[in-house]
Amino acid sequence: MKLSVSPALSKRSLKSHSWLGLLVSVLMFLVCFSGTVAVFSQEIQRWEQPFVYESLDYQASTIQTAYETLLNEHPEQLSDHIIIRLPTPDLPRTSITTDHQSWFINEDGSLGAIKSQPFTDFIATLHEALHLPETYGLVLVSLMGALLSALIISGVMAHRRIFKDAFSFRGKSNPQAREIDLHNRLSVWGLPFHLMIALTGAYFGLASYLTGFYSDALYDSDPMALFADLYGDIPQLTDQPLVLDIPRAMEQLKEVSPGTQPVFITVEEVGTESQYMLIGSQHMDKLIYSEQYRFDASGNYMNKVGYADGEPGQGAVFSVYRLHFGHFGSEFVKVLYGLLGLALTVICVSGINLWLQKRGKRDALNNLWLGIVWGSPAALAAAGVAQIGLQVSATPVFWLGILAAMAYAQWRNAHAQVRSQLIGLTILALVSLVLVHLFRFGASALEPISILVNSCLLGVALLLIWYWQKTGATDA
Amino acid sequence: MVLSLLAFLCSAVGITILYRAWQRKIRNYHGVALCGAWFLVALSVYLWSIAHGPEFGVCYAFITIALQSWALIALTRDKRVKENRTPQLPQQPLALTNALQALPKQALVLITAVPLAGASAMLFTVVTTSLLPWQSVNIVALGIYTMPVIWGLAAYWACADSKLWRPALTFAIISAVAALIIYR
Structure with missing residues (x-):
């Protein structure tokens, strides 16, 4: 099969690929690295509060009790919305949330521990907005999605032997040849996944700008009409009872949508005569996060938005979240997403490594990049130790950790030794994280989810030990 | 389960044939082999879709194809020891002046x-x-x-x-x- 771009086009494409790669280098690395960890956010969330009651079985009356307890005992915490998260296999705990506070729901319907997951939130906000103010951070991270698609296009155009070399890997060759092969092989075969991540990632922060233009072009500059088309219009109700009948709504849901898995209940216009309920229920054969079934305050079914069987566009837009984070199918899918996310992170690192090597010299950029790449896992684990063990905010620990790693790498100016030391530090921090978790939560740290996450942390530490021994303090 | 296994096998065989064809290890009927390989890969997508619905099926197919290809690359990597030393690059100060000149x-x-x-x-x-x-x-x-x-x-x-x-x-x-x- 002769399918190849001309040498001149390939050269120009490589120039474009390098330029774009350098532009996004550090930010793309941080987004990919944090995204790989964020795939497991639900497990980390459970590990962070391991003492919370967990069960997949619940009674609708228990939810009603929790809701009424919130109304009666915490009226000062009420807001326009109440969100009740129902237990699912990947997150088997029930919680009730207002704009101001969030509680777990106990087996008897009483309000339990206050939901507090600062380390999970730290990882999520790092991935979503790089800890910048949301308005800017979300756009910046989504911009990475658009530029990732540019990198994919330029990478494919630059690769003249894309088919012939599709399987070659010079495992025992010099480090530069190995790095080239690693970069290209991971990129080519992971392309559909990477493109999907780019497109869905661009959605979160850039869709609002695009829908602004669509609103002007198709909806007479009425964004609410566009949102009604995409997310369903807002029901206009009057004379609703002030206390919702949740059990009745859940009973009706079983008739309206049998075989689906309810995942949340949202109460809108809380405490007003126009309040109503949305029950989000997952369809097991669809990627949409959920279909939304609407009920009035008395629990009577009104209608559904139509993500599951309405216009395909609605379903496509509402599938973005699960597609991006791999929260579908079994837990095994998350592991695969983790591997693919790690591959994207490695592609990002190897791309910049190649650019640095091709310059034919070493300067401060080599050291600073080394500090960022190997300082980030160490800083993340250290941030976990600070948050879980000392209840010190993870955010400054993480960023100061990376800055310290960069400064140290530049000060020492010894690539292999510094890499080795930073890997050693990461191993130490990971083991410390497990120990502080055991120390802080005692018996709760022996819950299955805690054992699983702590075992994974130790597993990563063991893999790093293997890599540490393999590479040692050499440049190999 | 059977369909998933079949889909997994189809893509595994298809990718192996692609590997052999692109590495020029199949000399006769090269084009037929390539067409057969792509057919098997496409068939795996179809089988995953039947087993899990089109939305999940396509996702599973692409994930499987990527992981199977990487596994094959790892298994068939060139193990011949070649030049294995990192060239010692000359140490230079950061060329800030050049960078600033190129900035506009x-x-x-x-x-x-x-x-x-x-x-x-x-x-x-x-x-x-x-x-x-x-x-x-x-x-x-x-x-x-x-x-x-x-x-x-x-x-x-x-x-x-x-x-x-x-x-x-x-x-x-x-x-x-x-x-x-x-x-x-």
Whole structure:
């Protein structure tokens, strides 16, 4: 099969690929690295509060009790919305949330521990907005999605032997040849996944700008009409009872949508005569996060938005979240997403490594990049130790950790030794994280989810030990 | 379960044939082998879709194909020891002066490849997709999924072209015409 771009086009494409790669280098690395960890956010969330009651079985009356307890005992915490998260296999705990506070729901319907997951939130906000103010951070991270698609296009155009070399890997060759092969092989075969991540990632922060233009072009500059088309219009109700009948709504849901898995209940216009309920229920054969079934305050079914069987566009837009984070199918899918996310992170690192090597010299950029790449896992684990063990905010620990790693790498100016030391530090921090978790939560740290996450942390530490021994303090 | 296993096997065999064909290990019927390999890979997507529905099926198929290919690459990697030393690169101070001198030109590339290309990609997407005889909600969804690719193409061009004014002018004209169509 002769399918190849001309040498001149390939050269120009490589120039474009390098330029774009350098532009996004550090930010793309941080987004990919944090995204790989964020795939497991639900497990980390459970590990962070391991003492919370967990069960997949619940009674609708228990939810009603929790809701009424919130109304009666915490009226000062009420807001326009109440969100009740129902237990699912990947997150088997029930919680009730207002704009101001969030509680777990106990087996008897009483309000339990206050939901507090600062380390999970730290990882999520790092991935979503790089800890910048949301308005800017979300756009910046989504911009990475658009530029990732540019990198994919330029990478494919630059690769003249894309088919012939599709399987070659010079495992025992010099480090530069190995790095080239690693970069290209991971990129080519992971392309559909990477493109999907780019497109869905661009959605979160850039869709609002695009829908602004669509609103002007198709909806007479009425964004609410566009949102009604995409997310369903807002029901206009009057004379609703002030206390919702949740059990009745859940009973009706079983008739309206049998075989689906309810995942949340949202109460809108809380405490007003126009309040109503949305029950989000997952369809097991669809990627949409959920279909939304609407009920009035008395629990009577009104209608559904139509993500599951309405216009395909609605379903496509509402599938973005699960597609991006791999929260579908079994837990095994998350592991695969983790591997693919790690591959994207490695592609990002190897791309910049190649650019640095091709310059034919070493300067401060080599050291600073080394500090960022190997300082980030160490800083993340250290941030976990600070948050879980000392209840010190993870955010400054993480960023100061990376800055310290960069400064140290530049000060020492010894690539292999510094890499080795930073890997050693990461191993130490990971083991410390497990120990502080055991120390802080005692018996709760022996819950299955805690054992699983702590075992994974130790597993990563063991893999790093293997890599540490393999590479040692050499440049190999 | 059986269908999933069959799908897994189809892609595994298909990828192995692709490997042998592209490495020139199949000399006779090379084209037939390639066609057969792609057929098996496509068949695996179909089987995954039957087993898990088209939405999950396509996801599982692409994930499996990527992981199987990487596994094959790891298994068949070239183990011949060649030059295995990192060349010692000369240490130099950071060339800040050169970087500062190049900054104005790079800033222009940045402006063309990011905000200008982004604006024109959005406006172009809105105008072209709006021509489709579809429900508005489907047009919006198509635009959400295609706009990053169009932006990607535009950014690629902006960085690849030796004459920056060409992509810059094109993006400016596209943006102006598209804005005129939307807001006329």
